[in-house]
Amino acid sequence: MAMSASASLSKAVKQQYMELPQGDKVQAMYIWIDGTGEGLRCKTRTLDCEPKSIEDLPEWNFDGSSTYQSEGSNSDMYLIPAAMFRDPFRKDPNKLVLCEVLKYNRKPAETNLRLTCKKVMDMVADQHPWFGMEQEYTILGTDGHPFGWPSNGFPGPQGPYYCGVGADKAYGRDIVEAHYRACLYAGVQICGTNAEVMPAQWEFQVGPCEGIDMGDHLWIARFILHRVCEDFGVVASFDPKPIPGNWNGAGCHTNFSTKEMREDGGLKAIEDSIEKLAKRHSYHIRAYDPKGGLDNARRLTGRHETSNINEFSAGVANRGASIRIPRNVGQEKKGYFEDRRPSANCDPYGVTEALIRTCLLSEEGEEPVDY
Amino acid sequence: MATSASSKLNKAVKQQYMSLPQGGKVQAMYIWIDGSGEGLRCKTRTLDSEPKTIEELPEWNFDGSSTYQSEGSNSDMYLIPAAMFRDPFRKDPNKLVLCEVLKYNRKPAETNLRLTCKTIMSMVENNHPWFGMEQEYTLLGTDGHPFGWPSNGFPGPQGPYYCGVGADKAYGRDIVEAHYRACLYAGVQICGTNAEVMPAQWEFQVGPCEGINMGDHLWVARFILHRVCEDFGVVVSFDPKPIPGNWNGAGCHTNFSTKEMREDGGLKVIEEAIERLSKRHRYHIRAYDPKGGLDNARRLTGRHETSSIDEFSAGVANRGASIRIPRSVGQDKKGYFEDRRPSANCDPYAVTEALVRTCLLKEEGAEPTDYSK
Numbered sequence: 122m123a124m125s126a127s128a129s130l131s132k133a134v135k136q137q138y139m140e141l142p143q144g145d146k147v148q149a150m151y152i153w154i155d156g157t158g159e160g161l162r163c164k165t166r167t168l169d170c171e172p173k174s175i176e177d178l179p180e181w182n183f184d185g186s187s188t189y190q191s192e193g194s195n196s197d198m199y200l201i202p203a204a205m206f207r208d209p210f211r212k213d214p215n216k217l218v219l220c221e222v223l224k225y226n227r228k229p230a231e232t233n234l235r236l237t238c239k240k241v242m243d244m245v246a247d248q249h250p251w252f253g254m255e256q257e258y259t260i261l262g263t264d265g266h267p268f269g270w271p272s273n274g275f276p277g278p279q280g281p282y283y284c285g286v287g288a289d290k291a292y293g294r295d296i297v298e299a300h301y302r303a304c305l306y307a308g309v310q311i312c313g314t315n316a317e318v319m320p321a322q323w324e325f326q327v328g329p330c331e332g333i334d335m336g337d338h339l340w341i342a343r344f345i346l347h348r349v350c351e352d353f354g355v356v357a358s359f360d361p362k363p364i365p366g367n368w369n370g371a372g373c374h375t376n377f378s379t380k381e382m383r384e385d386g387g388l389k390a391i392e393d394s395i396e397k398l399a400k401r402h403s404y405h406i407r408a409y410d411p412k413g414g415l416d417n418a419r420r421l422t423g424r425h426e427t428s429n430i431n432e433f434s435a436g437v438a439n440r441g442a443s444i445r446i447p448r449n450v451g452q453e454k455k456g457y458f459e460d461r462r463p464s465a466n467c468d469p470y471g472v473t474e475a476l477i478r479t480c481l482l483s484e485e486g487e488e489p490v491d492y
Numbered sequence: 493m494a495t496s497a498s499s500k501l502n503k504a505v506k507q508q509y510m511s512l513p514q515g516g517k518v519q520a521m522y523i524w525i526d527g528s529g530e531g532l533r534c535k536t537r538t539l540d541s542e543p544k545t546i547e548e549l550p551e552w553n554f555d556g557s558s559t560y561q562s563e564g565s566n567s568d569m570y571l572i573p574a575a576m577f578r579d580p581f582r583k584d585p586n587k588l589v590l591c592e593v594l595k596y597n598r599k600p601a602e603t604n605l606r607l608t609c610k611t612i613m614s615m616v617e618n619n620h621p622w623f624g625m626e627q628e629y630t631l632l633g634t635d636g637h638p639f640g641w642p643s644n645g646f647p648g649p650q651g652p653y654y655c656g657v658g659a660d661k662a663y664g665r666d667i668v669e670a671h672y673r674a675c676l677y678a679g680v681q682i683c684g685t686n687a688e689v690m691p692a693q694w695e696f697q698v699g700p701c702e703g704i705n706m707g708d709h710l711w712v713a714r715f716i717l718h719r720v721c722e723d724f725g726v727v728v729s730f731d732p733k734p735i736p737g738n739w740n741g742a743g744c745h746t747n748f749s750t751k752e753m754r755e756d757g758g759l760k761v762i763e764e765a766i767e768r769l770s771k772r773h774r775y776h777i778r779a780y781d782p783k784g785g786l787d788n789a790r791r792l793t794g795r796h797e798t799s800s801i802d803e804f805s806a807g808v809a810n811r812g813a814s815i816r817i818p819r820s821v822g823q824d825k826k827g828y829f830e831d832r833r834p835s836a837n838c839d840p841y842a843v844t845e846a847l848v849r850t851c852l853l854k855e856e857g858a859e860p861t862d863y864s865k
Contacts (some may be wrong), residue, residue, distance in 0.1 A: 124500070132504045141757075161799055284533035284720040287726045288496040288634055295501045298508035298582070301519065306512040307540070313533030318558050325624035352505050372560040424556070438568045438596065440555060448568040448596055449553070 123262030123272075128354020138272045139211070148215040150208060151181055151200050152344050153222050156189025158411035159230040159359065159466045161344050161379065171214040172285060178202035178218055190230055198224040204337040209303035211347060215303060219341055232411075235336060238470035240492070242332035245481045249380040251457070252335035252473055253312065253328025257371035257457065257465050258346065259363045260293045260321045261356040267321040268293050268355050277339075279369065282320045292321040293355065300325065300349045309335070309342050318369040318426075328376065352446040359466040361410065362419035367379045369428065370420035371465035377476050379455030385454035394480035395444050395458065399480050402443070404432040404487055408475040410464035417464045428461060494633030494643075499725025506728070510582070518542050519577060519586040522552055522571050523715050524593050527560030527747050529603040529782035530730065530837045533727045538739050538745035541689050542585040549573035550588055561593070561601055564727035567602060570594040575708040580674035580717060586687045588678060590712055601648065603782075606707060607842035613703035615863070616852045620751040622828070623844055624683065624699025627642050628836050629717065630734045631664045631692045638692040638735065639664050652689045663692040664726065671696065671713075680713045689740040689797075699747065707841035726850050730837040732781065732791035741791035741798065742836035748847050749828030758826035765851035766806045766829065773804040773814070779846040781835035788835045801831065 148167040155162050172178050185191030185198035200220040208215040222230040229236040242250070245340065260268040269292030270276055285291050304311040304325075314325040320458055325346075327338050343359070350357045362370040381390045398405065403414075410416040412429065423429035428443040435444035437451040443462050450456030463472045478484045518539040525534050535554065543549050556562030556569035571591040579586040613621070631639035640663030641647055656662050666686055670722075675682040675696075683799050685696040691703040698709050714730070718772040720727045733741040753761045769776065774785075781787040785801065794800035797813040806815035806829075808822040821827035834843045849855045 128502060132502060132508075135506070136504075137849050202690045209509070212512075268804045280560070281531065284554065286532055286534055286715065286722060287727055288498065291498070291694070291722055292496070293498055295498065295502070295503070296708050296721065300729050301536070302509050302512045302514060305517050307512040308515075311538060313535065313537040353501050355501075377697050426555075440557065440567050445554075 123264035124354030125263050143369050145170055148211055149218050150220045153220045154232050156232055157467055160445050162188055175202050175205050188376055191319050194226055197225055206307040206341055207304040219337055234468050234470040235270060238336060238474040239333045241474050241477050245477055247479055249331060249475060251329040251331055251378050253326060253338050253376040254375040254469055255324055255326045257317055257324045259346050259357050259358045259371060269321050276320045282316060283318045284315050291316050296353055297323050298351055301344050303349060304342055305347050310338050335473050339469040359417050361464040361466060369425045373463040373465050373467050375458050375460045375472055382457060385455055391458050397479050398452060399433050404476050408471045409462050411466060416466060420464060494635035495725030496634050499641045506622045516541060516778060519582055519657040520589050522591050524571055525603050527603055529839055533559055545575050546576050548558055566596055568596055577678040577712055578678040589714060592707055605839050605841040609707060609845040610689050610704045612845045612848050618850055619852055620702060622749050624697060624747040625695045625840055626695055626745040627696045628688055630729045631743055632729050634727060640676040647691045653687060654689045655686050662687050667720055668694050671717050674716050674720060675713055680707050696765055702726050706844050710840040731785050731839060740796045744834040744836050744838050746831045746834050746843050747828050753828060754826060756826055760812050762829050768850050771806045779842045780833050780838050782837060782839060787837060789833060804849050840851055
């Protein structure tokens with residue numbers, strides 16, 4: 122099984138060092154999204170005391186020419202702390218700090234989608250938009266082959282693996298368990314987990330989160346997953362179609378509601394939103410993966426519980442549609458709906474912003490409105 | 493030896509994560525029986541506080557088209573919490589929650605045999621029906637071959653393995669020990685364990701359980717066994733005849749008694765019950781494995797301490813009979829009896845329901861009575 126060299130390092134030795142007291146000093150790991158819009162980077166600085174709020178954390182900078190974000194001749198980019206969490210790897214009082222990236226001229230970096238998302242969220246704060254995102258992912262060995270799969274072949278066909286138990290059904294549960302606990306410790310709003318249809322594929326859900334929190338919590342949950350997999354010597358992939366053919370892809374189904382939708386009679390507001398979404402399908406497809414739809418084109422085939430990328434559809438309890446209204450929502454006439462189009466490697470800031478723009482700000486057409 | 497890739501993941505690393513405090517949050521793992529009637533599925537949700545009783549656990553739902561239970565176009569199915577146990581894998585305050593499955597229209601799913609069983613059990617509460625089920629199973633490597641067997645062959649013939657000790661007799665005891673402790677922690681009514689006649693085959697017993705509890709405790713004990721084997725990187729099989737030929741099959745002998753049978757003179761009631769069972773053999777055979785008798789047909793041959801599937805028989809201390817009356821019961825003239833017909837992969841709800849219908853509700857004929865009319 123292809124696990125990393127690092128995984129063979131003695132964890133007992135490491136544990137001895139990690140138990141050393143650190144005096145009053147605090148380690149803050151700054152995390153940011155790189156130029157790909159999918160990759161995460163991190164570096165750490167020592168602080169003299171424990172920060173109590175995000176405002177206590179200083180701005181920082183990094184070399185953007187090494188992260189696909191700037192030219193070498195003018196490479197400094199700024200890190201602006203945005204959200205702070207407990208560090209489940211170094212533990213209290215150390216912190217994980219999710220940051221926004223600004224270019225040398227203080228304008229947002231190309232892949233800093235948080236800035237605009239926050240503005241849009243502020244515009245609709247009184248509607249209390251809630252999100253829940255279902256993050257699917259695949260565990261790979263360092264050879265790029267799915268974890269637990271025979272090295273020169275394939276497991277038995279899909280069927281027994283979804284929510285499965287047993288060594289022949291569930292591949293890599295240790296990672297899932299460790300990730301769940303780490304997220305709970307960190308303060309990430311992780312609300313569930315399950316084994317997925319393809320063996321070595323898993324899902325966790327984050328939410329309900331209001332406004333900008335959705336993107337913050339999901340990005341940190343992804344960072345924690347990468348770090349946990351690194352500790353075990355395997356790799357987490359958010360590729361939307363890691364194995365071609367009769368194997369499920371990986372999405373990030375996004376559940377959405379406003380205060381109005383959650384109240385009695387909210388089904389009407391849900392249906393109005395779906396009507397608006399139906400008219401803006403290609404704008405959303407462009408927002409739902411980091412390559413403007415090219416990644417999702419490999420996943421949204423109309424098979425394997427996906428809708429076809431070229432068509433918009435909606436239905437109650439229909440997992441083959443673009444938008445699914447859960448059955449109990451159809452019955453209670455209020456609640457939320459599920460947009461099944463986002464890719465596993467989507468930017469949650471991009472996704473949540475698009476939903477607000479279309480459904481709440483009633484935008485139309487191919488381009489977002491510049492407010 | 494074919495153990496899974498997952499079992500090679502570093503458990504010390506995992507342990508560091510599992511030691512992290514989780515604040516006030518609680519993980520509840522919902523467990524259900526899938527469309528096969530034998531397979532178990534599970535998924536977890538976070539709760540904001542520790543549930544003290546089953547009533548505090550919310551309903552949930554899942555995608556039945558991925559578990560052989562519904563079509564993709566109308567796939568939502570409901571999970572209704574039925575029994576709660578402590579979680580021996582994530583430990584306190586986390587929970588395992590056994591659930592019933594309802595279809596989209598709130599009717600029971602095809603393999604939700606608990607609903608009817610509970611109705612039947614509540615009709616005979618005053619009889620205090622007790623059950624004890626002896627769950628046999630076989631450990632396999634991920635290659636499907638029994639654990640510890642030579643990879644391209646067979647161990648020596650049966651004889652030395654039953655209740656054996658020693659590396660040449662007992663294959664996989666670690667799993668058995670871990671499972672026993674995990675069940676005790678969880679609150680499952682596990683009452684014993686032993687190595688079985690075929691090497692890599694084991695048995696644990698759950699009971700005495702009254703009424704619906706038998707099915708609940710046995711299903712959770714099976715789930716715990718699957719999870720323990722997953723951690724060790726091996727597979728547990730409840731197939732009733734995993735290796736054809738001169739190797740034992742795996743059953744789920746079911747011990748049964750009522751208050752009347754347990755009291756002085758109860759032997760008469762036992763004999764009456766056996767009389768009724770003898771007239772309804774085919775109905776019980778259909779209820780005793782998930783394929784209406786087809787699975788058991790490979791096991792109940794009349795050899796290897798089984799009765800023949802085509803014939804009903806009963807006798808004191810007779811392990812070749814369908815029903816065995818333990819010798820001590822024959823002597824004390826009270827106690828219980830053992831139905832040896834159920835397959836290892838039976839649904840305990842169906843087995844216990846059938847016994848109550850025939851012996852206590854005195855049903856006859858090939859079909860169960862519908863009491864809702």
